[in-house]
Amino acid sequence: MKDKSGKWSNPVNAGDSINTILDEKTAFIHPDGKTLYFSSPGHPGMGQDDIFYSRKGKDGNWGKPVNLGYPINTKNDENSFIVSLNGKHAYFSSDRIETTHGMDLYSFELYPTARPQQVIYVSGKVTDASTGEPVFASVEFIDLESGKISGKTNSDKIDGSYLISIPTGLNYALNIAANGYLFHSENFSLAHSIPEQPYNINVSLKPIKTGSTVVLKNIFFESNSYVLKSSSIAEIEILIALLHQHPALKIQINGHTDNIGNDVNNQLLSENRAKAVYNYLLQQGIVATRISYKGYGETRPIASNDTEEGRAQNRRTEFTVTGN
Template identity: 45%
Template sequence: MKILLLLLCLLPCICLAQKQISSPVKQAQKSYNLANQYLSYRLYDKAIAELSQAVILDKNFTAAYQQLGDIYRKTGNFSKALISYKRVIEIDPEFFPLTYFGLAESELNTGNYANAFDHFNKYLSYPGLSAESKQKTTKYIADCSFSLDAIKNPVSFKPVNLGPGINSKEEEYLPVITADEKMIIFTRQTNRNEDFFKSVKRDSLWASAEYLSKEINTFNYNEGAQCISPDGNYLFFTGCNRPDGLGRCDIYISRWEGNGWSKPFNIGGPVNTPGWESQPSISADGRKLYFVSTRSGGFGGYDIWKSELNTDGSWGVPLNLGPEINTPYDEQSPFIHPDDESLYFSSNGWPGLGNKDLFMSRKLFKDEVQTGWKKPHNLGYPINTFGEESGLSISSNGKLAFFSTNQKGGFGGLDIYSFELPEAMRPNTVTYVKGMVFDKITKEILDAKVEIINLKDGKAIFDDITDPETGEFLATMMAGKSFGLNVSKDGYLFYSQNFTPDLNLINKPFILEIPLKKIEVGGLVILNNIFFESGKYNLLPESKTELQHLIGFMKENPSVSIEIGGHTDDVGDEKSNLELSENRARTVYDYLVSNLISANKISYKGYGEELPLNDNSSEENRKNNRRTEFKITTK
């Protein structure tokens, strides 16, 4: 890449040499020749110094101005490149076609889109351009057209600095936040060393940031580009040049273990290769990992890839997200929102305002199967500018975006800000369930298994163990869908619950205290995820997951015998309700027996409306009374 950069810098000089352009001022020509020698060794500062001296000695030394513009442009100093290129055109408007390309690219990257548009078209009008030159110039013209329109139609953008708890005189960037917005992890650069820090929110303010972990941060290697699972328990990050690395940069993972972070481990192949893998983003269910790679099989430059977790815990062969997301240029900084459908990323390949812009795309579905991605949508001006925008993350409720920028009034260098995301750019509505599991009698915190299932397709959206220190878990859920929760631990009765998050109540998360009861005679479990057709005893498909949990419980506890109990509300006559409740209990009994649970271990009984949990004064109460449960009869 560096060799290519050098060649690009030298290209105008080579062409000019063929035209035998030189300075009549001997000392100016000497400085020009010396600058070219410095360029051959990539000593750009010294080359700039010599060329600057050359144009002082000869104010009409067109070739020296051209070379200055090329070096400034290739090293990212577009403002100075502009001055040099304009001077070339003042002296000789037809001196060199590439002058107009260099000028236009510099104008694009300083936000002067109208002039850039004209100068790109001027360059495109010259005959003999290569196909590659035409392609890139046409792409830049599209950027200019988009930018001029975007500036006329700005989006709402009011960034708010997250304050002194997080930001300092150092550089802070790459923020990621947990689903409950109570903890943020970010990168802080001090003396060129990057480390992870965290801050927790107390009374709406971010507390002073703390060093994340000696297990993760190092002095010898570079860590960065991290993401965190919605519950805050898994940290994926990029580690470079580490002894256990497979390539220059690899993806690593660390787990929160109650009192600290585990030693990170390399997730290995096929995700990591001898090449470069970085910038991970994990889906809310922990089963899809999005990342950036330069591996073969892509569309050019940096591409975004996805790997899915296999049933044995290994990562599957990564798939490129395809031309709906990736371009011949660079796509980076992927962030998959907890809705598992909205992807945010940066790109300099799709039409934008210059350098890298922030984009979003949504999954396309047919019959609930993903068929692709929608065309990426630029987040708009002034969220995007002629500078580089990247590293965006979004809160689980979709309202706030977090990013880093260097703005006036900050604490120094890059600071972390939040802003309210425009409605059109927001992901699907997501809420979360947060629970604490403990022993019902002793109140002891329990490390229990928690599983949350999408009841429609039976797929797990969360499957993990509670924090061993706090007994807590947190999982996100999309509004408008139904989910079943199951909490279990050896020696205890399991806990069952279901949720259907309401779009209108999405800002009210589900906060649960879950007391688990030890397996004792008389112990009772309400099977909240067993469903029947209204007024009938046919099991609905959504009941399968709960029934499988019950079957698993019986197999893990072979000495236990249970009674299946059916209950109704008081709508209808008492005799009919008793018959319906018994038929429903019998249906569950039959399902268990058909799945090889001994009939000697199960009985069933219908109780009708005689044992309500609540009075029947409201629909919610009647719903609670219509239930299936099981009771331990022998242990």
């Protein structure tokens, strides 16, 4: 594993399910992070080095290796196996009988049961909103359904760029944070994305300054409710981390609604939603002198209420820096 400083940790043995008394070689972990392909003469096979695949379980351990079978594996050596990003195409080397110069390269369409989970590349740049200069930041993708981190990386210190692969078919929260800056959050869907087309997200971070406001795009409530959904917790935890990193920081949680419904009810709903976030922060140990809350109802729209898209933007929770 690579740590935050970019240094590699000591290697860890993959365990008895993968390793035998013979030589396992040419390991390839697909960008899905949980499908391992490798060659070995030590597992039951068809000849010398055969190609196998194994999947990582929820417990973090590798499952029993599966032989890719004939005609991929032969009585000779097959190794150096790699799989395309979309999981459909595979490449390997072999010294089978029909080879012309020792080890030849082969490609084929990988059968479905041996394919990894489909992933897509997400790339972008993180910059300072005031100067446009690149920013070294933590970039985190969270599966909104499970609340678990699906991918985490850092932007480059030199140019602010980042590149990461994450599974398709999911709805994501994106959180980008850097020391001295207010974090950025948004959510997006990769349910219908094609892996060959990278998803690009560029972000400008605001320096921490009194009066600055950040929309908490991954705070969710049921319709007409002020009970926080479990998918909101990851975002609030990032806000808590920001408050811990900057002990002098003070904020106000703001609640807003669209203009559908009764004015008085909207005002009350916005206040209760802001209070729900405020109460969670208190429960997690943030002192009351550093945080406050206020509901604005429908009085401060940031988009037109004439469209559903605009109304969705207006139904929001945010925080404003009140002291630093």
